Amino acid sequence: RKEVEQDPGPFNVPEGATVAFNCTYSNSASQSFFWYRQDCRKEPKLLMSVYSSGNEDGRFTAQLNRASQYISLLIRDSKLSDSATYLCADYCGSGTYKYIFGTGTRLKVLA
Amino acid sequence: EAGVAQSPRYKIIEKRQSVAFWCNPISGHATLYWYQQILGQGPKLLIQFQNNGVVDDSQLPKDRFSAERLKGVDSTLKIQPAKLEDSAVYLCASRYDSLVYEQYFGPGTRLTVT
Numbered sequence: 001r002k003e004v005e006q007d008p009g010p011f012n013v014p015e016g017a018t019v020a021f022n023c024t025y026s027n028s029a030s031q032s033f034f035w036y037r038q039d040c041r042k043e044p045k046l047l048m049s050v051y052s053s054g055n056e057d058g059r060f061t062a063q064l065n066r067a068s069q070y071i072s073l074l075i076r077d078s079k080l081s082d083s084a085t086y087l088c089a090d091y092c093g094s095g096t097y098k099y100i101f102g103t104g105t106r107l108k109v110l111a
Numbered sequence: 112e113a114g115v116a117q118s119p120r121y122k123i124i125e126k127r128q129s130v131a132f133w134c135n136p137i138s139g140h141a142t143l144y145w146y147q148q149i150l151g152q153g154p155k156l157l158i159q160f161q162n163n164g165v166v167d168d169s170q171l172p173k174d175r176f177s178a179e180r181l182k183g184v185d186s187t188l189k190i191q192p193a194k195l196e197d198s199a200v201y202l203c204a205s206r207y208d209s210l211v212y213e214q215y216f217g218p219g220t221r222l223t224v225t
Contacts (some may be wrong), residue, residue: 004153020134032212043202043216044154087153089210096167099144101153 001026004090006102014110017078021105023088024070032091035062037084038104044087048073077082078109113137115217117203123223125158133218135184136205142166142217145188146202154202157196160186161209193224 005024013019025033032051036044048055050071054063061074075082085104091097116135120187124130132146136143141162146154157176159167162183171178175194200221206214 008151034212041219043223046213046215049212089153096159098156098159098167099154101155103151103153 002102003027003092003100004102005035006088006105008103008107009107012108012110015078015080017109018074018076019078019107020072020074021076021086021088021107022070022072023102023105024068025092026029026069027090027092028069028091030090033062033064033074034099035060035071035092036087036089036101038087039084040095041051045071047086047094075107078107080109080111083107115203115205115215117201117216117217117220119220120218121221121223123164123225124193126195126224127192129188129189130193130205130222132201132203132222134186134188134203134217136186136203136213138205139185139207140205140215141208142214143180143186144204145186145196146204146205146216148200157188160179167209193222195224198222198224 021111035047036045038044048062050062050064059076063072085106087104089099143160145157149153157171159179160180178188200219202219203217204214
């Protein structure tokens, strides 16, 4: 099993729709997770951090489900500009901590 | 505040040649990372520095890759000799310190090995 797994998509949704992605992780001791947004041929940019039960920032909500070992990202009222790849990262380790990234989920918001 | 700087932005080399990438982190950031991102995959950590010391290089192919961070500021990553499978984007990221989890990425260097 991969340390961090994501559905690669693409998720094609109409403008204004609500869309959610999940990201599963294998390390049950992990405490900190991150969602990054990556536009085509650009660097990842931090979108949200998820340390405990969840986090909300405008149209974006991130949730952590420890029992099932996954984090989710919910985007409400999708905009065309939300089209990108969304990477999740698990900040974990024993001794030395590092970020383990998933492969990313591609979102296309359609007009 | 200036972001993470990287150069060059693009590089095309032939296999068996050598190449070097440069990174200047955000001012005051103690932790510096080099990642390799192959098309369609997430970034994979190659090496992590804390100031000028190596914290983790377990995934660095040391027979061909090397990295240094002299004086605890900017860093270079070198590949010698390059292989076709090294074609990827090499991302540098920095973080303020071990108590602040957020890391910030530079624009990356896109390497094509022919």
